[in-house]
Amino acid sequence: MHNYAPLDNPVWHALQTTHKAFAQGTDRVQRYPADTLQFVGCADPLHADLNEILPWTAVGEKMLMIGELPALPSNWALVRQLDCIxxxxxxxxxxxxxxxxxxxxxxxxxxxxxxxxxxxxxxxxxxxxxxxxxxxxxxxxxxxxxxxxxxxxxxxxxxxxxxxxxxxxxxxxxxxxxxxxxxxxxxxxxxxxxxxxxxxxxxxxxxxxxxxxxxxxxxxxxxx
CATH class of the missing domain: 3.40.630.30 (Gcn5-related N-acetyltransferase (GNAT))
Known part of the structure; x- marks a missing residue:
């Protein structure tokens, strides 16, 4: 029987398991390399500080989060919301x-x-x-x-x-x-x-x- 619970926060769980070698960031906020996938994941999405990932991002870079979205710091902006199944x-x-x-x-x-x-x-x-x-x-x-x-x-x-x-x-x-x-x-x-x-x-x-x-x-x- 498969445990599907990690799919509520799939990027984070991927970067902690099978794709751990791709992870860039801190112990709370991580991303895939920019030339691989523009995805970022957080251990606790609703309470995450996205500025933890600043050393691994560039000004003007667009990224995707899947699931919950934390409060965005003033130097981040929401571009669009894609409603999916x-x-x-x-x-x-x-x-x-x-x-x-x-x-x-x-x-x-x-x-x-x-x-x-x-x-x-x-x-x-x-x-x-x-x-x-x-x-x-x-x-x-x-x-x-x-x-x-x-x-x-x-x-x-x-x-x-x-x-x-x-x-x-x-x-x-x-x-x-x-x-x-x-x-x-x-x-x-x-x-x-x-x-x-x-x-x-x-x-x-x-x-x-x-x-x-x-x-x-x-x-x-x-x-x-």
Missing amino acids: QMVCDEKTPLASPDVVPLENVEEMLTLINLVQPGFFYKHTPLLGAYYGIYQEGQLVAIAGERTKISGLIEVSAVCTHPAFTGRGYAQQLVAHIVNKQVTAGNALYLHFLTNNDRARKVYERLGFRDRRAIVFWEIVRNM
């Missing part, structure tokens, strides 16, 4: 994934993701976990991979398809591949999507994902 899955799916291949070309990944989901993928993001894709006539047209990782829990992320190739089930194949691989290894999966993304919800529900909770991504910026 968090889903989990702990069973394999019978859906096939015949065209999925591991990805190694970071530039290809960056080009596709920045076309579809700009601002959430960086040069060293692929170091966080395995990424997979589908090619058509030599062109990478769909991608999905593993982002934050907590002991026994793997986040599915970067699920995107080139606009010219949507509607062909590629996202479903990719996520199915990750689910089956990780469940076989004894892990459970989690993911996030915007509350108004009904198309994504239908794909994930077909694969056996179920709602865990509503959760907010807070985009904040250090302005001085």
